Amino acid sequence: MNFTYTENTPLAPYCSMKAGGYAKYLVLPKSESELLGAVGYFKEKNEKYIVVGNCSNLLFPDGLYDGAVIICTAVRGISEKDGFIEAYCGETLSSLARAACDASLTGLEFCYGIPGTIGGGVYMNAGAYGGELALAFVRGRFLSKNGEIVELTRDEMGFGYRKSIMQTEPLVLISATFKAEKGDKAEIRAQMDTLMAKRKASQPLEYPSCGSAFKRPEGHYAGALIEQCGLKGVSVGGAQVSVKHAGFVINAGNATATDVISLLTLVSDTVFEKTGVRLEPEIRIIK
Ligand SMILES: Cc1cc2nc3c(=O)[nH]c(=O)nc-3n(C[C@H](O)[C@H](O)[C@H](O)COP(=O)(O)OP(=O)(O)OC[C@H]3O[C@@H](n4cnc5c(N)ncnc54)[C@H](O)[C@@H]3O)c2cc1C
Structure with missing residues (x-):
């Protein structure tokens, strides 16, 4: 084995939303060969694994990710x-x-x-x-x-x-x-x-987030639809629709991944009821 891993490691510090659960195994490979070694090792062991980058577009649900999270930010060059x-x-x-x-x-x-x-x-x-x-x-x-x-x-x-x-x-x-x-x-x-x-000037960079929460629907802007439906500033727990940019869902303080996911659902359902446009999350919720 040419790499190291930790067990039961919280993932929120690695995720730009600063929310989410913990990984059964966490690997931070420092080279191509460590990355390949880690993928091969967990595959061989029949463990679930996911390869990620800066976790700026994903959310690990609260609780255990029952496998290996392989974070590539140190595989540089x-x-x-x-x-x-x-x-x-x-x-x-x-x-x-x-x-x-x-x-x-x-x-x-x-x-x-x-x-x-x-x-x-x-x-x-x-x-x-x-x-x-x-x-x-x-x-x-x-x-x-x-x-x-x-x-x-x-x-x-x-x-x-x-x-x-x-x-x-x-x-x-x-x-x-x-x-x-x-x-x-x-x-x-x-x-x-x-x-x-x-x-x-336009994005709430002072708060943790995953950037645009929803994909741009054909012929519309997600942020404009969300604002039009009166959802700016709406929150679930610590997750909030940004007041600065309605297309962003931010962690306004101690949000859990469940808060974020519930807010994404609330926003998508409300916009659909009011405008007939279904917003699809751009943030990837990891299974
Ligand atoms: C403040 C802010 C602003 C943003 N602005 C933009 C923007 O302007 N435009 C835009 O498009 N996005 C934007 N984003 C979203 C995000 O930064 C992008 O989607 C980015 O490309 C995600 O890269 P990541 O390394 O963080 O990927 P992650 O979130 O770590 O992963 C995203 C997906 O890629 C997969 N993945 C990552 N690395 C690998 C690999 N080596 N091999 C296989 N699969 C892999 C993961 O499994 C996951 O499914 C923004 C986010 C934030 C927080």
């Missing part, structure tokens, strides 16, 4: 050559934007400030301000369910709005390569700063 940037799964999306900027490459500025990793970003096809990872994705290196290392190109990724093949196939992303175009470093930097300022 990023390099650039001829406009191609290769990043390991635990690198942050902000590091990807910074690496592009350092090499005077444009097209990844939108990643700056999304608090996820490459693994979670590709899984979710993360996007903002008109950009999404699918547009820059060239290829990824994955561990397949048979334990083989496979490479998938963009066309094989099933990308859509907040969607990728990783949501339906048990693939573990090890690293991914992105392509960006030559640009002006000062302009790239300025665009990143502008987008970060927009985030700070």
Whole structure:
């Protein structure tokens, strides 16, 4: 065994919502080989496992996750050559934007400030301000369910709005390569700063959250619908619909995962009753 794990470990400190249960086993691999070792080990033992990134888009229900949670934030490494940037799964999306900027490459500025990793970003096809990872994705290196290392190109990724093949196939992303175009470093930097300022002005970054709680429904904005239904500021326990941005559910103080899940249901049901639009959570509730 080339990695270590802890047992019965609380997960809330690792999750951006600062809520949730605890893991039977928790692994923090520091390299590709530790990650592969951990997945292989728990598979062999017939233990349930999940590979995650910065836990900025997921919620572990209160109580026990009866298996191994493998958090990849220390599986790092990023390099650039001829406009191609290769990043390991635990690198942050902000590091990807910074690496592009350092090499005077444009097209990844939108990643700056999304608090996820490459693994979670590709899984979710993360996007903002008109950009999404699918547009820059060239290829990824994955561990397949048979334990083989496979490479998938963009066309094989099933990308859509907040969607990728990783949501339906048990693939573990090890690293991914992105392509960006030559640009002006000062302009790239300025665009990143502008987008970060927009985030700070519009999002409740002072509270724990998972970002946008709901996917954007076709033809609408989730936040606008929620506000229109009078749900701004509504809370269940410590979970609250942000007053600053109705599309965010925040942990306003000691929220449990159950509070958050109940509030998501309340909001979705109320919006459906009042507008006929069904909001689907963007936050992934882990089973
Ligand atoms: C304040 C705030 C702002 C946000 N703004 C945005 C935004 O502008 N745009 C946006 O799209 N999102 C946004 N998000 C949501 C979130 O940051 C993104 O969805 C991000 O891509 C999730 O990355 P993560 O590493 O945290 O993934 P996690 O939450 O850890 O995981 C998400 C999913 O990916 C899977 N996964 C993670 N790594 C791997 C891997 N290596 N292999 C296989 N599966 C893996 C997990 O199993 C899980 O199902 C925001 C969140 C917050 C808190």
